[in-house]
Amino acid sequence: MLSRRGLMAAAGLWPLAQQLQLRAARAQPASAQAVPLRVGLLPFGTVSWEAAVITAEGLDRAEGFSLEGVRLAGSDAARIAFQGGQVDTIVSDLLWAARLRAEGRAVKFLPYSSTEGALMVPGDSALRSVADLAGKRIGVAGGALDKNWLLLRARAREKDGLDLEREARPAFGAPPLLMQKLEAGELDAALLYWTFCARLEARGFRRLIGADGIAEAFGVTGPIALLGYVFDEALLARAPEAVAGLARASSRAKRALAAGEAAWAPVRPLMAAEDEATFATLRRAFLEGIPRRNAAAERADAERLYAVLARLGGERLVGRAASLPEGLYWDGGPNG
Structure with a gap:
């Protein structure tokens, strides 16, 4: 104690x-x-x-x-x-x-x-949907038990038949580091907390899917x-x-x-x-x-x-x- x-x-x-x-x-x-x-x-x-x-x-x-x-x-x-x-x-x-x-x-x-986080990608990224994440490098803030990561995995599996844990390349880390790696092109996408998403949006990055969009797949009707x-x-x-x-x-x-x-x-x-x-x-x-x-x-x-x-x-x-x-x-x- x-x-x-x-x-x-x-x-x-x-x-x-x-x-x-x-x-x-x-x-x-x-x-x-x-x-x-x-x-x-x-x-x-x-x-x-x-x-x-x-x-x-x-x-x-x-x-x-x-x-x-x-x-x-x-x-x-x-x-x-x-x-x-x-x-x-x-x-x-x-x-x-x-x-x-x-x-x-x-x-x-x-x-x-x-207000929740989102999966962010560069503005000119070819990624347009969750299904496009196969084989991609995904940064995840918060670790393997982060609620948004768990929900994204479940949504990808149920909607797209995609197992992100096996068929993508997730990397877990602190949000500032993941943000830097996304900006440097070392990641294809990053699942980040909302304040980091907002800063990236101001620099021309865009949301591939937000936490609200992920939650809708499970019957959630509002924020x-x-x-x-x-x-x-x-x-x-x-x-x-x-x-x-x-x-x-x-x-x-x-x-x-x-x-x-x-x-x-x-x-x-x-x-x-x-x-x-x-x-x-x-x-x-x-x-x-x-x-x-x-x-x-x-x-x-x-x-x-x-x-x-x-x-x-x-x-x-x-x-x-x-x-x-x-x-x-x-x-x-x-x-x-």
């Missing part, structure tokens, strides 16, 4: 003085009733974008809580920090949240974004937010209004970003966009992922996709949860 100090160090939280306190440009004075919520933020994650808008506009104080951003080194560090109680919430994967709940940790999931805020039911019991306030502030921040240029001012420095084209593609992809479906439709499609992933990835991917656990989605009420 890690010591408390070891756990904090692994999560990127030591020393605590390095926590990112998002306090600048408050639109409203602090309220004595504001409940602090510690939100995990990754260096280049879009949650930092949303948090910047929430704090710049004073949306947290307006909604009865105080957003305390905690800088974390990466996704693994964020999960360690959440499980160790060093942050109240992080944005993470629906599969991970489902696995936690199935294993006995009473967590809730609040949809954050439906699914596979990323969401994850928090414990204990937080909901302790501070239900703060959780509801975070949900409202998140929605208001997204609406502000969709409304026009002004709200992007505090976000632009966080995006590491090299040029206007990259900024525009990142902005468009982020806005396309804003959840707009009702909870019942969202969950129904999520259950369809989860069942496919559980069948393909087995316990190594989803743990003991063969289906989405009951009570996983937060319904907006004080009791979950």
Whole structure:
């Protein structure tokens, strides 16, 4: 077992003085009733974008809580920090949240974004369909159990009779490396996370198929937010209004970003966009992922996709949860 100090160090939280306190440009004075919520933020994650808008506009104080951003080194560090109680919430994967709940940790999931990755190819590539991938070099971010890779393999097998694992040449690696290899012509295609796809699109690359297109092959009828805020039911019991306030502030921040240029001012420095084209593609992809479906439709499609992933990835991917656990989605009420 890690010591408390070891756990904090692994999560990127030591020393605590390095926590990112998002306090600048408050639109409203602090309220004595504001409940602090510690939100995990990754260096280049879009949650930092949303948090910047929430704090710049004073949306947290307006909604009865105080957003305390905690800088974390990466996704693994964020999960360690959440499980160790060093942050109240992080944005993470629906599969991970489902696995936690199935294993006995009473967590809730609040949809954050439906923007997903895609299979990218050069703009002048001769590849036009999944069936064309036979014999091609395919970069895959996230490893052999990446959900989009599993779904792409299943789609290729069922729709095109193509076994990508055997009949193509997959190469697994970190997204930045795969992106470089695709640009250098060392890969024919690359299955990447959406921020990398957006940067490639700005440079003339195109999508062969997106995650949404892959999911449609399994009966999914609309976009699914596979990323969401994850928090414990204990937080909901302790501070239900703060959780509801975070949900409202998140929605208001997204609406502000969709409304026009002004709200992007505090976000632009966080995006590491090299040029206007990259900024525009990142902005468009982020806005396309804003959840707009009702909870019942969202969950129904999520259950369809989860069942496919559980069948393909087995316990190594989803743990003991063969289906989405009951009570996983937060319904907006004080009791979950």
